[in-house]
Amino acid sequence: MSSQNGCGLCKISIKDIGVKKGKDVLLSSVSFDLFCGQLTALIGVNGAGKTTLLKSILNEIKHDGTVSFHTHHGEKIENITIGYVPQHLDFDRSAPVSVEDFMLIGRTNSPVCFKKDKKQLKAIDEALEMVGCLELKNKTLGVLSGGEIQRVMLASALYPLPELLILDEPVSGVDMKGSEKFYEVIKNLKTNYHIAIAMVSHDLGIVKEYADNVILINKSVLKSGSAEEVFSSKEFKESFLYGLE
Amino acid sequence: MKMMGYIYDILNVILPFSWVDYKFMKNALLAIIIIAPLMGILGTMAVNNKMAFFSDALGHSALTGVALGVLLGIENEIISLIAFGVLMALIITRVKNKGNASSDTVISVFSSTAIALGLLVLSYGGGFSKYSAYLVGDILSVTPGEILCLSAVLIGVLVLWSFIYNKLLLISINRELAASRGVKTVLYENIFVIAVAVVVMFSIKSVGILLINSLLILPAAAARNVAKNSRSYLYTSVVISLFCGITGLITSFYINTSAGATIVMALGVVFFVTYIFKKK
Numbered sequence: 001m002s003s004q005n006g007c008g009l010c011k012i013s014i015k016d017i018g019v020k021k022g023k024d025v026l027l028s029s030v031s032f033d034l035f036c037g038q039l040t041a042l043i044g045v046n047g048a049g050k051t052t053l054l055k056s057i058l059n060e061i062k063h064d065g066t067v068s069f070h071t072h073h074g075e076k077i078e079n080i081t082i083g084y085v086p087q088h089l090d091f092d093r094s095a096p097v098s099v100e101d102f103m104l105i106g107r108t109n110s111p112v113c114f115k116k117d118k119k120q121l122k123a124i125d126e127a128l129e130m131v132g133c134l135e136l137k138n139k140t141l142g143v144l145s146g147g148e149i150q151r152v153m154l155a156s157a158l159y160p161l162p163e164l165l166i167l168d169e170p171v172s173g174v175d176m177k178g179s180e181k182f183y184e185v186i187k188n189l190k191t192n193y194h195i196a197i198a199m200v201s202h203d204l205g206i207v208k209e210y211a212d213n214v215i216l217i218n219k220s221v222l223k224s225g226s227a228e229e230v231f232s233s234k235e236f237k238e239s240f241l242y243g244l245e
Numbered sequence: 246m247k248m249m250g251y252i253y254d255i256l257n258v259i260l261p262f263s264w265v266d267y268k269f270m271k272n273a274l275l276a277i278i279i280i281a282p283l284m285g286i287l288g289t290m291a292v293n294n295k296m297a298f299f300s301d302a303l304g305h306s307a308l309t310g311v312a313l314g315v316l317l318g319i320e321n322e323i324i325s326l327i328a329f330g331v332l333m334a335l336i337i338t339r340v341k342n343k344g345n346a347s348s349d350t351v352i353s354v355f356s357s358t359a360i361a362l363g364l365l366v367l368s369y370g371g372g373f374s375k376y377s378a379y380l381v382g383d384i385l386s387v388t389p390g391e392i393l394c395l396s397a398v399l400i401g402v403l404v405l406w407s408f409i410y411n412k413l414l415l416i417s418i419n420r421e422l423a424a425s426r427g428v429k430t431v432l433y434e435n436i437f438v439i440a441v442a443v444v445v446m447f448s449i450k451s452v453g454i455l456l457i458n459s460l461l462i463l464p465a466a467a468a469r470n471v472a473k474n475s476r477s478y479l480y481t482s483v484v485i486s487l488f489c490g491i492t493g494l495i496t497s498f499y500i501n502t503s504a505g506a507t508i509v510m511a512l513g514v515v516f517f518v519t520y521i522f523k524k525k
Contacts, residue, residue, distance in 0.1 A: 058425060084425045091418045095293055098474035102418065104411070106426060111410035113289075113479040140473050141418070 009080055009163045010036050010072045012196055016065035017056050019049070026052045028220050029065070034164065039190055039197040041211035043204070043230075045239055048218040050200040051087070054166050057198065058084060069163075083162030085153045087169045087200075093142030099152055100137050103127065106156045127155040131185050147171060147178020154185065165189065167199040179203075183210050204231070249389045264498045269385045273504065276387040277490040279395040280448050280460070283402060285486035287441055288465035289479050293417040296441075298349055299337060301458040302356030303442055306333040307449045308363025311379060316366060323394075323446065330442035333359060338438050342431070382453025384494070384504045391450070398447050405440055409433055414475060456505040463512035464489070470519035485515050 012034040019026040027049045034040050042050045056063040069077040101112045103124040108117045128134045131151040136144060144152065150170050157165065167186070171179040187210060189195050201207050207214060207227060214230040216223040222235040230236055256271050264270050291300055307326055314325030337355050341348040367376045412433045415423040424430050445457055452460055464486035465478075472478035493508030500507075 060421075060425065086419075086422060086425070089419055089422065092293070092295075094469065095418065096469055096472035096474060096478040097414065097418060101414070101475045105415045109408065109411055111407050112414070113410055113475045114407060138474070 009069055009077055009196070011070045012057075012080075012164055013068045013070065014057065014065070015068070017053065017067070018064035019052050019056060019061060025219060027056070027063070027217075030217065030220055031065075032215055032221060032224060034196045034198055035213075036163065036196045037190060037194045038212040039186065039199060039210055040213040040215060041207040041227075042198065042200045042215050042217060043202075043207060044217045044222075050217060051168055053217065054084075054168055054198065054200060057164075058082060058166060080163040081160050083157035083165045085150065085157050085165070085167045085170050089149055089153060091141065095140075095142060097141050098137070099128070099133070099139055099141060099144070100124065102141055102152065103156055107159055123159070124155075127158060128152070130158070130188075131155045132181055145174075145178065147174035147182065150174060150178075151182055151185070154182070158189070161193065162195060165195050165197045167197065167201075169200050169202060179206070186210065249392075264495060269387075270494075270498060272387050272389065272392060273384045273494055274491070275392050276384055276395060276451055277494050277508075278487070279392065279399050280451065281464075281486040281490035282483045283395070283399050283444050283448070284460045285464045285468075285483035286402060286406060286479065287444055288461045288463075288486070289468065289482050290413050290417065290437060291441060291461055292465040292469060293414070294437075297458065297462045298352050298356075299334075299341075299438075300441060300445065300461050302337065302352045302359070303330060303334055303445050304449065304454050304457040305356045306330055306359040306363075307446060307454050307457075308367065308376075308379060309333075309359045310363075310446065311376060312363045312366035326446040326449065327443055330446045331439050334438040334442040335435060338434060342434075378453075379449065380454050381503060382449065382451050382456060382505050384451040387451050391447075395447055398444060402440060402444065405436070409436060413437055453505050456509050459509040459512060460486070460490075463509070463516055467512070467516040467519045470516075470523045485512070485519075489515055 013031075014033070015031050017030040018028045030049075030053060032040075042053065044050050052061065055061045056065075057067050059067070069080045071077060100121075104112045104116060104120060107124070108120050110117045125134060125137070128137060131154050133148060133151050133155060136148060136152065141149070141152075154170070165186075171182050174182070183206065186197065186199075190197055199211070208231070211227055213224065214227050215221055216230050216233075216236055216239060218239060222239065223230050223233045225233075252275065253268070253271050256265055256274070265274075291297065306329060310326035310329035311322055313319075313329055314322045317325065319325045333355065337352055340351050340355075364373070367373050412423070412428050415426065415428055416430050416433055420430055441461075445461070448460075449457055464482045467485050468478050468481035472481050489511035490508050493511040494504050496502075496511070497504040497507035
């Protein structure tokens with residue numbers, strides 16, 4: 001296995017991220033690193049600013065601080081490809097859009113209502129195969145289950161192959177089997193393609209099983225380290241188990 | 246217009262029916278053959294984006310467009326129509342995206358203000374009757390020049406579609422998702438509403454303010470009942486639009502009714518038929 005991905009990216013440094021909304025401070029001086037080939041889980045109570053943090057990394061909202069990308073040798077890279085799978089795709093379920101249409105519109109400009117790009121058709125077959133959704137190709141998006149939609153979203157976020165993949169509670173509300181399938185794909189991406197993955201999750205079981213690093217946040221970083229380290233920390237107990245003991 | 250002569254001859258040969266004997270029916274048929282696909286195509290995206298009410302407001306604003314033309318003394322009313330239509334489309338879209346008020350309220354405010362302003366100006370001095378043609382439209386009075394203009398618009402829309410369709414579709418599925426993929430959502434949305442405004446204004450004289458929205462929305466709404474993917478959605482919408490446009494026009498000739506109203510009736514019937522056979 002190669003220790004590098006396409007652009008030689010190795011580390012994503014998140015430094016002093018701060019976000020304010022009016023007078024409210026949503027995040028203040030959040031700093032940590034994401035590494036390629038590793039899954040970093042962001043955990044925290046509701047309203048801790050996890051999704052806000054992801055949006056800052058995606059540069060979708062105004063924020064202080066910097067997000068920078070570095071190679072193995074510490075050189076800076078200007079731009080990387082980021083794939084994003086949102087928490088929950090809110091869309092009109094009666095819309096006549098097939099899975100194939102959805103996959104194609106993210107990749108090509110040749111309009112899916114007129115003619116379809118043959119080369120891309122083959123490529124999306126492979127992408128769907130990878131997430132185990134090939135048989136859904138001709139189905140309408142609206143009839144898919146939650147887990148199926150998330151996997152299709154993942155397949156679509158993998159083109160062009162990202163260096164950083166951002167998952168916002170990718171399989172909340174999805175059945176066990178669907179969730180397992182999803183994480184097997186993620187694991188494969190991480191090890192075989194050396195992608196850096198940042199994931200927000202509420203499911204601590206999943207975090208324990210799949211995350212290489214865990215970062216506990218509540219407006220700022222409370223604790224980071226391996227799952228065991230974080231789960232056994234005082235900060236973790238204060239965040240999640242406060243009042244239970 | 247030598248070309249029109251040839252086209253008339255062709256129509257006479259392939260359609261040996263009494264209604265084709267009239268030149269105005271030939272023109273109307275040609276206009277329908279162009280307007281119907283235009284509406285069928287743009288309608289698919291308008292319905293996807295839940296813009297039925299928006300296009301209704303746009304139609305209403307045509308009255309103000311005409312009024313402005315009269316006030317400013319613009320000879321060719323299509324200029325003031327399009328200018329005001331595009332302006333209105335952009336403003337509504339902007340206010341809708343910015344504001345906190347629900348979009349149907351915003352659109353309704355614009356729609357009613359526009360129609361009131363138009364009526365106010367045009368009825369000044371009691372001369373509204375000569376503009377009432379805009380309300381119901383008159384496809385039978387369409388001129389060869391207008392048909393040519395409409396063909397150019399159709400070609401323009403097809404070209405535009407082949408460049409921006411995928412982006413528009415992604416935006417219609419989910420704005421945030423499209424934005425996260427680097428799609429300039431505001432830009433594409435504006436291009437689309439400008440296209441709708443231009444098409445509506447070019448067709449308004451033939452179809453009329455009261456019926457234009459039905460022509461835009463009904464074919465796509467019916468196609469949605471049966472289509473499973475983008476391609477079948479578009480083609481079904483265009484076919485339904487053409488079928489109802491032509492049958493409506495011919496029927497109106499024989500039963501002596503308003504062409505626009507008869508076409509919309511046909512579209513309504515097709516909608517309910519597809520609704521019954523809706524895939525579940």
